[in-house]
Amino acid sequence: MKASKKIKPRLLIDVDGVLRDFIGGLASIYQREYPDHKIKPVVSRDLHDNFPIGQEIYRFMDETFADEILLEAPLIGDPVPALQAYESRYNLVIVTAQPPQGRYPTLQWLGKYRIPTDEVRITDQKDEVYGAILLDDFVHNLEAFEKTGRPAVCFDQPWNQSWKGPRVSSVAEFLQFADYLLRRDEEDIISPDTYLA
Numbered sequence: 001m002k003a004s005k006k007i008k009p010r011l012l013i014d015v016d017g018v019l020r021d022f023i024g025g026l027a028s029i030y031q032r033e034y035p036d037h038k039i040k041p042v043v044s045r046d047l048h049d050n051f052p053i054g055q056e057i058y059r060f061m062d063e064t065f066a067d068e069i070l071l072e073a074p075l076i077g078d079p080v081p082a083l084q085a086y087e088s089r090y091n092l093v094i095v096t097a098q099p100p101q102g103r104y105p106t107l108q109w110l111g112k113y114r115i116p117t118d119e120v121r122i123t124d125q126k127d128e129v130y131g132a133i134l135l136d137d138f139v140h141n142l143e144a145f146e147k148t149g150r151p152a153v154c155f156d157q158p159w160n161q162s163w164k165g166p167r168v169s170s171v172a173e174f175l176q177f178a179d180y181l182l183r184r185d186e187e188d189i190i191s192p193d194t195y196l197a
């Protein structure tokens with residue numbers, strides 16, 4: 001058996017906007033604190049345009065209510081069964097940018113929902129992480145990753161409509177697309193050149 005058969009490709013998977021509905025979690029805590037405020041639909045990362053407290057939203061989410069928002073934010077869809085189904089074929093690597101105060105509640109959140117993962121990387125330099133494909137919702141991350149010559153796949157959200165590359169609307173769809181990109185359904189042997197950074 002060739003050594004390459006034993007190598008499981010690493011799939012890099014973002015958290016907020018992909019697995020965790022951060023905006024939904026933020027909105028529900030916000031409405032609890034400001035029941036009379038009307039939140040506009042979030043279509044960009046400029047959250048001060050959407051929440052009536054304006055720039056104060058950043059202190060609200062990053063300081064005052066950071067733990068609660070990050071812990072209580074719901075899942076997006078139902079990604080766990082799909083991740084479970086693929087964990088024997090891929091190394092599932094969580095790659096998430098978090099400020100220092102976001103690290104502990106994010107690790108708790110991943111455990112709370114029993115997200116199947118082989119590794120958790122906390123970094124905003126996702127293009128520097130070793131792995132075959134990135135799934136992310138932030139156009140900047142997708143562009144930076146694509147520049148390294150590896151496929152970047154967008155998780156469809158209102159704020160990333162400018163991305164012209166591959167796009168999926170669920171984790172299950174992403175995993176099927178990864179099979180296609182890495183030809184996992186055609187042959188079991190993948191050249192390491194295919195996915196080394």
Ligand SMILES: [Mg+2]
Binds near residue numbers: 014015016017018138
């Ligand atoms: Mg994200």
